[in-house]
Amino acid sequence: xxxxxxxxxxxxxxxxxxxxxxxxxxxxxxxxxxxxxxxxxxxxxxxxxxxxxxxxxxxxxxxxxxxxxxxxxxxxxxxxxxxxxxxxxxxxxxxxxxxxxxxxxxxxxxxxxxxxxxxxxxxxxxxxxxxxxxxxxxxxxxxxxxxxxxxxxxxxxxxxxxxxxxxxxxxxxxxxxxxxxxxxxxxxxxxxxxxxxxxxxxxxxxxxxxxxxxxxxxxxxxxxxxxxxxxxxxxxxxxxxxxxxxxxxxxxxxxxxxxxxxxxxxxxxxxxxxxxxxxxxxxxxxxxxxxxxxxxxxxxxxxxxxxxxxxxxxxxxxxxxxxxxxxxxxxxxxxxxxxxxxxxxxxxxxxxxxxxxxxxxxxxxxxxxxxxxxxxxxxxxxxxxxxxxxxxxxxxxxxxxxxxxxxxxxxxxxxxxxxxxxxxxxxxxxxxxxxxxxxxxxxxxxxxxxxxxxxxxxxxxxxxxxxxxxxxxxxxxxxxxxxxxxxxxxxxxxxxxxxxxxxx
Numbered sequence: 001x002x003x004x005x006x007x008x009x010x011x012x013x014x015x016x017x018x019x020x021x022x023x024x025x026x027x028x029x030x031x032x033x034x035x036x037x038x039x040x041x042x043x044x045x046x047x048x049x050x051x052x053x054x055x056x057x058x059x060x061x062x063x064x065x066x067x068x069x070x071x072x073x074x075x076x077x078x079x080x081x082x083x084x085x086x087x088x089x090x091x092x093x094x095x096x097x098x099x100x101x102x103x104x105x106x107x108x109x110x111x112x113x114x115x116x117x118x119x120x121x122x123x124x125x126x127x128x129x130x131x132x133x134x135x136x137x138x139x140x141x142x143x144x145x146x147x148x149x150x151x152x153x154x155x156x157x158x159x160x161x162x163x164x165x166x167x168x169x170x171x172x173x174x175x176x177x178x179x180x181x182x183x184x185x186x187x188x189x190x191x192x193x194x195x196x197x198x199x200x201x202x203x204x205x206x207x208x209x210x211x212x213x214x215x216x217x218x219x220x221x222x223x224x225x226x227x228x229x230x231x232x233x234x235x236x237x238x239x240x241x242x243x244x245x246x247x248x249x250x251x252x253x254x255x256x257x258x259x260x261x262x263x264x265x266x267x268x269x270x271x272x273x274x275x276x277x278x279x280x281x282x283x284x285x286x287x288x289x290x291x292x293x294x295x296x297x298x299x300x301x302x303x304x305x306x307x308x309x310x311x312x313x314x315x316x317x318x319x320x321x322x323x324x325x326x327x328x329x330x331x332x333x334x335x336x337x338x339x340x341x342x343x344x345x346x347x348x349x350x351x352x353x354x355x356x357x358x359x360x361x362x363x364x365x366x367x368x369x370x371x372x373x374x375x376x377x378x379x380x381x382x383x384x385x386x387x388x389x390x391x392x393x394x395x396x397x398x399x400x401x402x403x404x405x406x407x408x409x410x411x412x413x414x415x416x417x418x419x420x421x422x423x424x425x426x427x428x429x430x431x432x433x434x435x436x437x438x439x440x441x442x443x444x445x446x447x448x449x450x451x452x453x454x455x456x457x458x459x460x461x462x463x464x465x466x467x468x469x470x471x472x473x474x475x476x477x478x479x480x481x482x483x484x485x486x487x488x489x490x491x492x493x494x495x496x497x498x499x500x501x502x503x504x
């Protein structure tokens with residue numbers, strides 16, 4: 001066991017931004033952390049480390065746990081410490097009481113129901129003892145063990161954004177946040193299968209279903225290990241690099257970083273659970289056990305195609321988790337633009353009830369951000385999405401803009417839109433913006449990299465939007481969307497209660 005110099009440690013902590021082996025296995029959580037680390041600028045890394053170094057168990061659970069196969073160079077040790085932070089919330093399951101006192105088994109998941117059939121859903125209506133609340137209870141504290149993963153993430157965000165909380169306490173919430181972002185992207189930490197006979201209280205996220213041959217193994221565990229179990233750090237780094245350098249994954253991650261609502265992540269994971277996890281062969285086996293009133297569902301054989309599809313889905317979810325973790329840490333550190341300030345919602349179409357935002361409120365939210373420092377126009381716009389935003393009367397009030405751009409090298413951060421000159425095209429009445437981002441401190445080289453910018457702007461009488469990069473521009477206008485009916489906002493009903501099951 002080795003100690004690292006304090007100077008080294010100051011950078012190492014960034015890797016603490018990932019999630020432990022509760023949802024994904026040890027390797028999966030470490031991969032998430034490394035993907036997040038790659039997206040962060042040095043300012044955020046320094047602040048994250050500052051907090052992590054104040055962790056009450058930093059010496060015992062971080063410095064002293066560094067394995068001998070981690071190279072002696074500063075960057076390698078820093079990267080390992082980040083990944084260790086991501087797994088700490090699983091380490092607290094065992095060990096001395098000073099460690100296990102931080103164990104919160106229910107924080108790792110939520111059991112959004114998937115019913116075996118409509119008959120099962122009708123029969124179980126009002127009988128589920130699962131916590132589906134999405135809002136934090138009043139007066140909640142870090143010792144509240146009954147929170148689900150959505151509530152726990154919100155608690156961590158709240159505590160990390162509180163200037164009156166010490167770094168020693170924030171370090172605990174930092175580790176939990178890094179872990180839970182990864183957890184929520186594992187579909188079996190979002191959902192459970194419910195049926196009248198076999199699973200009236202759910203299958204505990206696949207822990208009650210066995211797959212394979214012989215005695216089989218838990219479906220949940222098989223999904224946990226899709227990115228590997230406990231493996232050498234050099235293999236973890238190789239997997240993270242392979243995903244980070246894939247242009248399709250970069251684009252997926254950039255898009256994901258624009259959606260920082262945990263409810264959105266829950267919806268995505270729930271969809272993967274329905275479409276990819278609980279396939280026809282699994283549902284048929286459970287249905288047969290229901291019909292025969294069997295004591296247990298028999299071990300279900302799954303073919304290679306199942307795990308190939310599952311593996312592809314898992315790789316995408318890990319990339320999305322890494323990019324989103326980085327974006328959250330940037331937002332909480334205060335280094336992102338004001339649209340990512342703690343507590344500020346990313347732009348969405350307004351509700352159509354009495355709380356609907358007016359056009360004047362949209363004007364207040366419109367941002368004019370001056371380029372400065374290393375800020376430069378991105379090279380190429382790869383994709384532009386413009387969605388109309390309506391007021392309570394169904395009139396066009398503004399535009400929700402999402403732009404995705406390509407750069408020549410990794411390390412670009414803080415993508416944003418600033419007014420072009422002139423800001424409105426007098427010929428066609430299109431709003432015009434430049435897509436800028438912060439370049440890497442010392443330039444760089446390597447594979448192409450994607451960054452994303454999102455903004456809500458008032459319509460100002462315009463009929464479309466044009467965004468400029470240094471080598472191209474893209475336009476979207478009224479001919480491509482029809483602002484004739486109010487946009488419906490997505491909201492999830494908070495159907496409630498709690499579930500005592502422990503996820504592995």
